[in-house]
Amino acid sequence: KAGVTQTPRYLIKTRGQQVTLSCSPISGHRSVSWYQQTPGQGLQFLFEYFSETQRNKGNFPGRFSGRQFSNSRSEMNVSTLELGDSALYLCASSPGSTNEKLFFGSGTQLSVL
Amino acid sequence: DQQVKQNSPSLSVQEGRISILNCDYTNSMFDYFLWYKKYPAEGPTFLISISSIKDKNEDGRFTVFLNKSAKHLSLHIVPSQPGDSAVYFCAASEGSGGSNYKLTFGKGTLLTVNP
Numbered sequence: 001k002a003g004v005t006q007t008p009r010y011l012i013k014t015r016g017q018q019v020t021l022s023c024s025p026i027s028g029h030r031s032v033s034w035y036q037q038t039p040g041q042g043l044q045f046l047f048e049y050f051s052e053t054q055r056n057k058g059n060f061p062g063r064f065s066g067r068q069f070s071n072s073r074s075e076m077n078v079s080t081l082e083l084g085d086s087a088l089y090l091c092a093s094s095p096g097s098t099n100e101k102l103f104f105g106s107g108t109q110l111s112v113l
Numbered sequence: 114d115q116q117v118k119q120n121s122p123s124l125s126v127q128e129g130r131i132s133i134l135n136c137d138y139t140n141s142m143f144d145y146f147l148w149y150k151k152y153p154a155e156g157p158t159f160l161i162s163i164s165s166i167k168d169k170n171e172d173g174r175f176t177v178f179l180n181k182s183a184k185h186l187s188l189h190i191v192p193s194q195p196g197d198s199a200v201y202f203c204a205a206s207e208g209s210g211g212s213n214y215k216l217t218f219g220k221g222t223l224l225t226v227n228p
Contacts, residue, residue, distance in 0.1 A: 042220035056215045104156030
């Protein structure tokens with residue numbers, strides 16, 4: 001099986017712009033989660049989607065949003081980028097039941113200048 | 114408020130010896146715990162997990178111990194190999210059956226295994 005695929009791998013944006021990141025989960029996985037990794041804060045939960053519905057959301061401002069499509073692919077969007085949004089954004093998928101291990105993609109490295 | 118803490122940013126051990134990575138948590142609602150390993154430029158990969166109803170789980174060279182009263186868990190790697198050199202993250206989830214579908218991670222411990 002192919003793993004979790006995230007595109008693009010690297011992204012450079014300027015303050016005030018918006019960005020969309022994409023994630024294709026492992027075939028058959030219906031749950032997609034997004035995490036932000038920064039050197040100071042570690043990995044922090046953004047949100048989780050299952051069957052196109054957001055089931056849980058982390059403590060991030062409304063500038064961070066996401067969605068999931070009927071084929072389980074997911075996108076996350078960050079509007080009005082700030083310097084502090086520079087981070088590695090990781091997508092993870094799982095079949096969707098509780099307490100399952102997550103399978104992570106390699107991430108999108110976002111740099112905001 | 115950091116609910117999962119890995120107080121050692123780094124650990125260095127000799128090949129063949131035991132590596133012990135520690136993790137403390139503050140949220141008593143956590144009922145499922147996981148360890149992930151991360152190499153540079155890659156996403157974290159799952160290593161081993163443990164439910165709060167157990168106090169030990171083994172998988173090959175990896176063993177996780179859970180002490181609920183102390184809110185502490187540890188990962189033992191025996192014997193350590195150079196390929197184990199990576200950042201190790203402790204993670205936890207809460208809710209009945211992990212029903213909040215969210216993992217809370219520690220900040221990681223960089224393990225270096227010297228040949």
